[in-house]
Amino acid sequence: MSDSKVTFEKGNVALAKAAVAAGCRYYFGYPITPQSDIPEYLSGVLPRVGGQFVQAESEVASINMLLGAGATGKRAMTSSSSPGISLKQEGISYMAGSEVPGVIVNVQRSGPGLGGIAPSQGDYFQATRGGGHGDYRVIVLAPASVQEMYDLTVLAFDLADTYRTPVMVLADAMIGMMKEPLEEWVPQSPEPSKDDWAATGAAGRPGRRIKSLYLGDGELAEHNWKLAQKYERIRREETRVQTELPEGCELAVVAFGSAARIAKSAVDRLNDEGRRVGYVRPITLWPFPDEAIRRVAEQGVPLLTVELNTGQMVEDVRLAVEGRAPVHFAGYPPGYLPSPDDIYDEIVRRLPAGEEAA
Numbered sequence: 001m002s003d004s005k006v007t008f009e010k011g012n013v014a015l016a017k018a019a020v021a022a023g024c025r026y027y028f029g030y031p032i033t034p035q036s037d038i039p040e041y042l043s044g045v046l047p048r049v050g051g052q053f054v055q056a057e058s059e060v061a062s063i064n065m066l067l068g069a070g071a072t073g074k075r076a077m078t079s080s081s082s083p084g085i086s087l088k089q090e091g092i093s094y095m096a097g098s099e100v101p102g103v104i105v106n107v108q109r110s111g112p113g114l115g116g117i118a119p120s121q122g123d124y125f126q127a128t129r130g131g132g133h134g135d136y137r138v139i140v141l142a143p144a145s146v147q148e149m150y151d152l153t154v155l156a157f158d159l160a161d162t163y164r165t166p167v168m169v170l171a172d173a174m175i176g177m178m179k180e181p182l183e184e185w186v187p188q189s190p191e192p193s194k195d196d197w198a199a200t201g202a203a204g205r206p207g208r209r210i211k212s213l214y215l216g217d218g219e220l221a222e223h224n225w226k227l228a229q230k231y232e233r234i235r236r237e238e239t240r241v242q243t244e245l246p247e248g249c250e251l252a253v254v255a256f257g258s259a260a261r262i263a264k265s266a267v268d269r270l271n272d273e274g275r276r277v278g279y280v281r282p283i284t285l286w287p288f289p290d291e292a293i294r295r296v297a298e299q300g301v302p303l304l305t306v307e308l309n310t311g312q313m314v315e316d317v318r319l320a321v322e323g324r325a326p327v328h329f330a331g332y333p334p335g336y337l338p339s340p341d342d343i344y345d346e347i348v349r350r351l352p353a354g355e356e357a358a
Contacts, residue, residue, distance in 0.1 A: 004185040011149045012037035012176040014184075015105060015169065016045070018153035019077050021186050024103070025051030026076035028065035030058055030084060033117050034173040035107035038079045059084040063091030063104075070095065070102040071210045073198030075157055075191070079105035082123050083114060085131070092166050093132030096227070097212025099197075101160035103153070104138075105169045107176040110334030118334040119174035119258055124312035127170050128286040135224045137231045139167040139238065140285040142256040146180035152283070154187050161192045163234060170285060172308070174258040174337070234287055241289035245278040245296060246271065250351055252278030252296050253343075254317055255306040256285060259332070263306045265340035266347055277347060285313070290320040297324035304328045304350050306343055 009017070016038045019027070027046060029039045039055065046053045056062040062078045069076035080088060085106045095102055106127065110120035127140045139159050141152040149171060156167040199208055214220040244267075245252060255263040260281045270277045280296060280303075282289050296303065302325050305314040314329045321327055330346045332338045 004183050007182050007184060008179055009146060009182040010037060010177060010179050011143075011146045011171065012107060013041050014146045014182050015149040015153045015171070015176075016041040017184060018150040019103070019157070020045055020049060021184065022075065022154045022157040023187075023191060024075045024077050024157060025049065026069045026074055027051070028054045028056050028062040028069070028076070028078050029080065030056055030062055032081045032084045034109060034176050035079050035081045035105065037176070038105065038107070059087035060091065063088035064094075066102045066104070067091055067095050067098070067100055070100040071098070071199050073194035073200060075161070077103040077105065079107065081107050081109045082111050082120075082126075083109075085123065085126065089126075089132035092138065093130070093134050093136065094212050095166045096130070096132075096136035096138065097134060097223075098210050099164040099227075100166070100210060101164050102166050103156045103160055103169065104166055105153075106171070108170065108172040116334055117173060119172045119308055119337055120334040121172060121257060121259060121308040121312070122334065123170065124285065124307070124309065127168055128288070128316070136227060137234070137286055139163070139165060139234060139287070141167065141169050142283060142285050143169065143171055143175055144257055144260045144281065145175070146178065146182050149175060150182055150184065158187075158189065159238060161194070163230060164197070165230070165234075170257070172258055238284060239287045239289050239291070240283035241292045242281040242283060243279070243292050243296075245301075246276045248276045249278040249296075249299070249301045250276045251302045251304060251347065252280055253304050253306055253347065254280045254282070254293065254313070256282045256313065259306050259308050262338060262340055263343050266344040269340065269344055270347060275351065277351075282313070288316045288320070290316075293317055293320040294322070294324070297321040300325055302326040302328065302350065302352070304330060304347060306330045306332075306346070308332050308334065308337070
């Protein structure tokens with residue numbers, strides 16, 4: 001990290017600035033709220049740094065333009081909000097199948113259908129299960145602050161190139177539209193070499209084929225097993241989680257993104273009052289931090305999953321816990337954003353009976 005400076009920035013703009021700092025020079029998108037600050041910013045900046053901004057005719061066109069740019073080894077990005085990401089899913093599947101890197105940003109709005117523009121985490125399943133057709137995974141990063149909108153976007157480009165895979169940054173209207181201090185920094189790590197696979201013209205070398213169509217006997221099975229081995233390596237090496245577990249922990253809250261920052265206020269208040277409440281924040285939603293959550297459950301600590309939906313990540317928490325401890329759920333679907341007091345009351349209601357503040 002070098003040449004850092006501190007500004008006061010909106011989350012969406014922080015993400016767009018991070019893309020430029022990470023070397024992204026190609027953006028393809030289509031307007032939709034609440035992510036429109038991203039294309040607005042990049043439409044002004046990318047031409048000034050030698051890049052290209054394209055407002056495509058549709059989300060489908062945008063994701064296929066990303067596939068094309070990624071196939072040439074260029075750092076490129078698209079962004080949208082929930083219904084727009086739904087339209088991009090076929091292209092994301094093609095990118096995964098073709099092993100083409102690229103960054104996809106989803107500043108979620110509420111659903112299903114057109115839903116609304118209120119903060120929501122209703123796209124957890126869509127993001128973490130791949131979303132499209134086929135046997136594949138997408139790395140999913142979940143920022144919980146404006147600073148992380150910047151930091152995790154830089155990371156997204158590195159992971160996409162390292163593993164030749166699409167990477168999604170999954171935010172929501174609250175993180176995207178809020179303003180906080182931001183330390184902008186310039187990445188110093190060189191981009192991974194793409195000399196052995198990128199479609200850059202075949203002058204002086206044999207031609208290359210980047211494809212996701214495998215029709216020969218056993219070809220597709222071999223390809224899918226190769227992808228599976230890559231996903232297993234990503235599980236081992238790229239799972240990220242923030243865990244704070246006080247000694248004698250009575251209960252641990254599991255939350256990501258904007259729900260995590262609201263829940264953290266309630267957890268801190270309870271600990272200040274003498275209770276012993278833990279905090280587990282998945283930073284990668286895929287790969288999911290199963291091991292970290294399992295270690296909490298193995299101590300017999302009950303868990304409370306807090307989400308801005310009717311219950312999605314809680315399924316992964318229960319799978320990780322495997323019955324070792326109770327798993328509770330507090331859901332807040334769009335239309336009502338909980339306050340720290342709401343989550344405080346929910347935690348108190350779930351704390352083991354008879355416990356007294358120290």
